[in-house]
Amino acid sequence: MERKVSTDGTVLAFASYKPKAGKEQALLELVKRHLPILRDLQLATDRNNYIARSEDGTIIEVFEWTSTGAIGAAHEHPAVADIWEKMTLVADFIPMNNLQEGQSPFPGFAIIN
Template structure:
């Protein structure tokens, strides 16, 4: 099973930017603690509209399934979902260009 790189995009709901950033501080450590992602360095970016982009690597496709059944992961994901809209790359203005640029966080 080969590792799978993922991009997670979170558009903060109005007034929830700081709280979202606090929850994201435990997101990747939780996935690592549960042995679902690799030790590849996390890349965290921000789009012009404030959307936060996390780029990390699942250990396998099975790890993705396990994450959705893990209570610790789901607790973090539920917090993220309450604070942000989960969105896709195609919704970002930057995605309209061949070489999009984002702010590194």
């Protein structure tokens, strides 16, 4: 699916990771390492992020890309590709509309961090 972002500034990202059976802790450890990697590469801002959990156990990561170009650059960087590959071993990346909360105009999630 093509991403359409109508901004030349920063971009707010919502990522949804459904842990595979027995892999939630491993996923959380990877999610906590994810943003520092993006920040070290100057692909994500230093603004506060959120890690949350949906009712079905899906982990939601909310952070800010430095630009639309940073999104594409992340897909080409080996360090980012490495952590994303590790994440795919412990979770499925799912669209937020697959979550029960995604059916609501005002979804709420349990905050982890």
